[in-house]
Amino acid sequence: MGDLGLILVSAALVNNFVLVQFLGLCPFLGVSDRYPPATALGLATACVLSLTAALAHGVEHWVLAPLELEFLRLIVFITLIAAVVQFTERVIRATSPVLHAILGLYLPLITSNCAVLGVAILAVGQQLSFFGTLVYSVGAGVGFALVISLFAALRERLSRAAVPSAFAGIPIALVSAGILALGFMGFAGVGR
Amino acid sequence: MSAELTPGISRLGTVLTSGNPAWTSLLGLCPLLAVSTSVVNALTLAVATTGVLLGSSIAIATLRHRIPEFARLPAFVLIIATWTTCAVMLLEAYAYEIYGSIALFVQIIVTNCIILARAESFASRVPPLAAARDALIVAMGFAAALLLLGAVREIAGKATLFAGMEQLFGPAAAGWEITVPGVESGLLIVVLPPGAFITAGLLIALSRGIAARRSARGRRTDNPPDAVESRS
Known part of the structure; x- marks a missing residue:
C-alpha cells in the first residue's frame, strides 16, 4: 500500500510528466492560453491516459508477451490509444454536450499527445x-491536469503583463x- | 508541381532559419527539449527522426491513391509507427548505448506532430519524389533546431562539446570532445529540465529580436546603417 502511494506521488509530482x-x-x-479549456482538456487527457495504460498493460501481458510479439508494441499501443480517444469522445458527446462543445476540437489531438503513449x-x-x-x-494524469491548469492560470496573467516584444507569446x-519546472524540482527526493 | 528546384533551395534557407517548424509552430517540442542535453543525443534523435519522416513520406505518397479518405489518419499513423519500429530496431542493433539514454523519445517519434502534419498536408497529395524532397527539407530544419539547442545546452551546462560521440561513430570519435578552456564545470541548471525550457525561450526570443532588427533596418534603407547603429 505504501508502495502504491509512493508511485502516485512520484508520477504526479516528483517525476512530473510535463x-x-x-x-x-x-x-x-498549445491549449494553455485560457484557463477553462485547459483544465477540461487536462482532465480528459487524464482519463484517456489511465484507461489506455490499464488496457496497454493487459494487452502487453496477455497478448504480446505470450506470443513474443513485443516488437509490435508501438503499433498496437498507438492503435489502442486512437480507439480509447474515439470512445472517450463518444462518451463525452453523449453525456455532456457542453463539455463536448468546449473540447470538441482538441479531443482527437489527445491521440498525438506523447504523454499518453509515453506513460x-x-x-x-x-x-x-x-x-x-x-x-x-492516474498519478501521471493528475500531474498533467495539475500542471496544465496551473500554467493556464499563469498565462492568463502573463497576457496582461508588459513583455518585451521579442519575448511576447511563446518565448515568455x-x-x-x-521557472515552474524549477519549482517542481523542489519535490525531488520526496518519498525516497 | 514541377520546376521546384530553385524554390526548394530558398525554402531550405527559410526552414533552417526564420521559418523553422520547431520554433514557429512549436511542433515536436517534446523531443526537442528532452533530448537536447548534449550534441550526441540530439544528433541520434535527429537522424532517427529524419529516417522516419523520409520513409513515411515516401510510403504515404506512394500509397496516396489506395488509402481511402475516411481511413486516412489511422493509415498515416500506422505507417509512421511501422517506420518508427524500424528505427528503434536499428538503433538497438547498432547504437545500443546511446539508444538506452534516449529510448523513450525514439519511440515517441510516432506522435511527433511534424511528421503527421507533413503527411496530412503534403505527402498525401504529391508524387513520392516531391514528398521525399519536402521530408528532407523539413527534417533538416528540425535537426538544425535540435542540434543548436543541444550544442548551446552542452556548452553552457557541461562546458564540453561533442562529448561521447564515440557512442555513435565508434572509437575514432573519442578525440572529438572539445572542452571550454578555463572552466571546470558548466551551469548545472542548463542541463536540468528547467534549463531546457529557459534556453529554448531565450533562443526563440533572440532569433525574433534579430529578425525584428533586420526588418527595421530594411525599412530604413535610405539611412546609412551606421546611423541606425548609433541610435540604438
Missing part, C-alpha cells in the same frame, strides 16, 4: 503490476514554464 520528463508539451503550450511505454518498461500501472497512470511562456 515539467520533468517533457511529455505532452504540445497541448501544454503506457514507461509503465510496461518498469514491469509494474496491474494496480501499480493503474496508480502510476517557455521561460515561465522553466
Whole structure:
C-alpha cells in the first residue's frame, strides 16, 4: 500500500510528466492560453491516459508477451490509444454536450499527445503490476491536469503583463514554464 | 508541381532559419527539449527522426491513391509507427548505448506532430519524389533546431562539446570532445529540465529580436546603417 502511494506521488509530482520528463508539451503550450479549456482538456487527457495504460498493460501481458510479439508494441499501443480517444469522445458527446462543445476540437489531438503513449511505454518498461500501472497512470494524469491548469492560470496573467516584444507569446511562456519546472524540482527526493 | 528546384533551395534557407517548424509552430517540442542535453543525443534523435519522416513520406505518397479518405489518419499513423519500429530496431542493433539514454523519445517519434502534419498536408497529395524532397527539407530544419539547442545546452551546462560521440561513430570519435578552456564545470541548471525550457525561450526570443532588427533596418534603407547603429 505504501508502495502504491509512493508511485502516485512520484508520477504526479516528483517525476512530473510535463515539467520533468517533457511529455505532452504540445497541448501544454498549445491549449494553455485560457484557463477553462485547459483544465477540461487536462482532465480528459487524464482519463484517456489511465484507461489506455490499464488496457496497454493487459494487452502487453496477455497478448504480446505470450506470443513474443513485443516488437509490435508501438503499433498496437498507438492503435489502442486512437480507439480509447474515439470512445472517450463518444462518451463525452453523449453525456455532456457542453463539455463536448468546449473540447470538441482538441479531443482527437489527445491521440498525438506523447504523454499518453509515453506513460503506457514507461509503465510496461518498469514491469509494474496491474494496480501499480493503474496508480502510476492516474498519478501521471493528475500531474498533467495539475500542471496544465496551473500554467493556464499563469498565462492568463502573463497576457496582461508588459513583455518585451521579442519575448511576447511563446518565448515568455517557455521561460515561465522553466521557472515552474524549477519549482517542481523542489519535490525531488520526496518519498525516497 | 514541377520546376521546384530553385524554390526548394530558398525554402531550405527559410526552414533552417526564420521559418523553422520547431520554433514557429512549436511542433515536436517534446523531443526537442528532452533530448537536447548534449550534441550526441540530439544528433541520434535527429537522424532517427529524419529516417522516419523520409520513409513515411515516401510510403504515404506512394500509397496516396489506395488509402481511402475516411481511413486516412489511422493509415498515416500506422505507417509512421511501422517506420518508427524500424528505427528503434536499428538503433538497438547498432547504437545500443546511446539508444538506452534516449529510448523513450525514439519511440515517441510516432506522435511527433511534424511528421503527421507533413503527411496530412503534403505527402498525401504529391508524387513520392516531391514528398521525399519536402521530408528532407523539413527534417533538416528540425535537426538544425535540435542540434543548436543541444550544442548551446552542452556548452553552457557541461562546458564540453561533442562529448561521447564515440557512442555513435565508434572509437575514432573519442578525440572529438572539445572542452571550454578555463572552466571546470558548466551551469548545472542548463542541463536540468528547467534549463531546457529557459534556453529554448531565450533562443526563440533572440532569433525574433534579430529578425525584428533586420526588418527595421530594411525599412530604413535610405539611412546609412551606421546611423541606425548609433541610435540604438
